[in-house]
Amino acid sequence: AIDDAGHDKASLFKVKGLEAVDKAIGQLACLLxxxxxxxxxxxxxxITGDHSTPVEYGDHSFEPVPFALCRLKDYVGAVGGEATVMHTSLESFPLPSIEANEGERRTEESRGNVQNKSFSGDTVCEFNEISAARGCLGRFQGSEMMGIIKKSLEINCQ
Structure with a gap:
């Protein structure tokens, strides 16, 4: 759905799709x-993506994709602690759709005044291409991804 939103240049649909992904990640974190x-x-x-499809272009751009990796306990701490995670609803939720009368106003409202908190390792507290590139991992080739994940797991086990 998020890739399709990029191809359709549907920015509001892409935002709603990413909000659904956020909710699904919260549910996964609760279960784990x-x-x-x-x-x-x-x-x-x-968390990462396999390719970028910016709504501005409507096609794959081959730009770097964000990559985030952390221990679950660091995620739990960053989102408000165990009580917050354990109270995550595990109910199914509808996939995003766009009502005919919804406009870009909804996009601005969805941003809200959320105070983000970085996990651990660096000061990145948002998941987007620019913020992720500024993190401690910087930019790297996709072929290096599994090596980075394996090394992180080794460090976490020590």
Missing amino acids: WKAEITGKFEYSIC
């Missing part, structure tokens, strides 16, 4: 946290 607090497991979360 319930398993991690048993003491039997330790999880990390990695």
Whole structure:
């Protein structure tokens, strides 16, 4: 849906699609946290994309995609703690749609005044191409991604 929104140059639909992804990540974190607090497991979360499709172009741009990697416990701390994560609704939610009367005003409202908090390792607190490139990993080739993930898991196990 997010790729289609880029091809259709539908910025509001893309925003709503990314908001749905945010909600799904929260649900995944809740389920993983319930398993991690048993003491039997330790999880990390990695979020990225396979390619960029900016709404300005309406096509793939081959620009770098954001990449975020953190331990689940760092994510839990950044979003407000265990109580916040454990109270995440696991109910299904509808996929995004755009009503005929919705306009760009909705896009501005969705941004709100959210105070973001960085996880650990650097000061990045947003998931977008520019912010991610400023993080401690900087820019790297996609072929390096699995090596970075493996190295992070090794460090986290020590």
